[in-house]
Amino acid sequence: MSDQKTIQEIENEIVEEFSLFDSWDDKYEYIIDLGKKLPVLEDKHKLDENKVRGCQSTVWLVADYIDGKVHFKADSDAVIVKGLISMLIRVLSGHTPDEIIQASLGFIQKIGMTTHLAQTRSNGLLAMVKQMKNFALAYKIKNTMSHGERSAETKSN
Amino acid sequence: MIQSNTITKELDVYAIRQQFPALNRQVKGQPLVYFDNAATTQKPQVVIDALVDYYTNYNANVHRGIHTLAEEATAAFEASRDAARQFINAASREEIIFTRGTTEGINLVAFTWGRKNIKAGDEIIITEMEHHSNIVPWQLLCEEKGATLRVIPQLNGELLLDEYKKLLSSRTKLVSVVHVSNALGTVNPVEEIIKLAHQAGALVMIDGAQSSVHLDIDVQAMDCDFFAFSSHKVYGPTGIGVLYGKKHILEAMPPFQGGGEMIKEVSMLKTTFNDLPYKFEAGTPNIGDAVVLKAALDYVSKVGKEKIRNHEKELLAYATEQVQQIPGIRIIGSAAEKVSVLSFVIDKVHPQDIGILLDNRGIAVRTGHHCAQPLMFCFGIPGTIRASFAMYNTKEEVDKLIVGLQKALKMLL
Numbered sequence A: 001m002s003d004q005k006t007i008q009e010i011e012n013e014i015v016e017e018f019s020l021f022d023s024w025d026d027k028y029e030y031i032i033d034l035g036k037k038l039p040v041l042e043d044k045h046k047l048d049e050n051k052v053r054g055c056q057s058t059v060w061l062v063a064d065y066i067d068g069k070v071h072f073k074a075d076s077d078a079v080i081v082k083g084l085i086s087m088l089i090r091v092l093s094g095h096t097p098d099e100i101i102q103a104s105l106g107f108i109q110k111i112g113m114t115t116h117l118a119q120t121r122s123n124g125l126l127a128m129v130k131q132m133k134n135f136a137l138a139y140k141i142k143n144t145m146s147h148g149e150r151s152a153e154t155k156s157n
Numbered sequence B: 001m002i003q004s005n006t007i008t009k010e011l012d013v014y015a016i017r018q019q020f021p022a023l024n025r026q027v028k029g030q031p032l033v034y035f036d037n038a039a040t041t042q043k044p045q046v047v048i049d050a051l052v053d054y055y056t057n058y059n060a061n062v063h064r065g066i067h068t069l070a071e072e073a074t075a076a077f078e079a080s081r082d083a084a085r086q087f088i089n090a091a092s093r094e095e096i097i098f099t100r101g102t103t104e105g106i107n108l109v110a111f112t113w114g115r116k117n118i119k120a121g122d123e124i125i126i127t128e129m130e131h132h133s134n135i136v137p138w139q140l141l142c143e144e145k146g147a148t149l150r151v152i153p154q155l156n157g158e159l160l161l162d163e164y165k166k167l168l169s170s171r172t173k174l175v176s177v178v179h180v181s182n183a184l185g186t187v188n189p190v191e192e193i194i195k196l197a198h199q200a201g202a203l204v205m206i207d208g209a210q211s212s213v214h215l216d217i218d219v220q221a222m223d224c225d226f227f228a229f230s231s232h233k234v235y236g237p238t239g240i241g242v243l244y245g246k247k248h249i250l251e252a253m254p255p256f257q258g259g260g261e262m263i264k265e266v267s268m269l270k271t272t273f274n275d276l277p278y279k280f281e282a283g284t285p286n287i288g289d290a291v292v293l294k295a296a297l298d299y300v301s302k303v304g305k306e307k308i309r310n311h312e313k314e315l316l317a318y319a320t321e322q323v324q325q326i327p328g329i330r331i332i333g334s335a336a337e338k339v340s341v342l343s344f345v346i347d348k349v350h351p352q353d354i355g356i357l358l359d360n361r362g363i364a365v366r367t368g369h370h371c372a373q374p375l376m377f378c379f380g381i382p383g384t385i386r387a388s389f390a391m392y393n394t395k396e397e398v399d400k401l402i403v404g405l406q407k408a409l410k411m412l413l
């Protein structure tokens, strides 16, 4: 448990990986590869209610809450977007609601993805981040309501 | 020297490019290839200069002051109205109403003429290839009035006129049709559509957002009742457009918004309205952009629409032919009459991915549904990749697009 990387550590890892690429083509090739490798979401999850709004392509996002940690699964019909979500999942999945809510996600800017993607598409990326944080917030609230004071203990684990 | 004939007929695209400063810029370290002209065109230096000149030298409110600046601004504002009249060959300047653009022009007609004339049980006809701005205003109106919206279907990008004839009846009060489809490039047979509508006793509104920059517009010959276009798609500034309406129809219409400029006299009991076109231009208009519209229209006329059209036709034919080399490509919209728009999809690839990777090479195309979701639905696709051409585009740029597409596919597949 204690050897689990923090969100910040994973973000740093990604920034370091991207620093090895010399060209945008290389970066995109990597992102496309991530997109292709992300497991497809089962059809039962591909519902309207799981769609992330504000994206030109269709993005589905679902979350699970297991042992105090939020786990994300996502899919998209566009592969670059899928690669971007794959990175977000790598960074955020398996962390506590509080950690997810507080994540700065500065890596997106550091790897050049906010400036590089045009407004509408980067809004899509922001929409995904917002949706993931919303899930975390919802679990946190649910958690506080059902466990009362115990939520504080879960956090310090 | 001997070829003076061809020189006057052909566009000197390289000289033209010099006049558009935006084309000099680099995007992602590459020279910009701008193929999103159906969304908005880049602006020539004369247009940019005219805007600076207005704000530098004669910015004033129009129609009110008697001082020199106000007179100069008013003269320029009204000269622009005359230029717009001439551009679409309207019979009189009273028929030219300044709007924010095509969208506002259509909404103005729906709100004023529509609210006065459309009743429960009436029908309005549009087509399957409308931009959302020629769908939603009519939907709202129909909902409010209990009227019905009817839709002319299309096949492979061409309207089915036989179906249109079946839709027409004495219940039809208005037919509102896009002249040139922004998503497909189809040039619709508006003359025939108008003639048939008039025979049925209906009025016709033409959405000229895409046609006004490519085709010679003659609203009198066309005999449409309303025609709307946007300055920003005709190399002019954003935020200004024109609504044309036949004078007797405009005169019978109630005003749009209330305020200054549109009134003759106001008392607390009754207000009398100003004459055309001011009746529909409440408040201080967008003077700066209206003034500059003239510079844009003059520029287009000076270059020559026919030359521009021939050049764009050649580009479209070349691009259509070249793009077929791409495996898995499907061109969306194959009407016989098309201008300047090449819309396509590629097997197993999302348009957005292509758009991102082309942008990465400095190539600007549009991807998505192009504000025509019902049309995309008909084709069974979420959207297309659209390259749309303007007077300053070249075959070399089309070649870059093809290479860009090939490289993108290599990365994606």
Ligand SMILES: Cc1ncc(COP(=O)(O)O)c(C=O)c1O
Binding pocket: B038, B039, B100, B101, B102, B103, B104, B131, B133, B134, B178, B180, B181, B182, B207, B209, B210, B230, B371
């Ligand atoms: C066919 C068509 N109609 C209407 C519009 C709306 O024009 P505007 O946004 O300038 O009001 C557009 C613009 O994209 C268009 O292409």
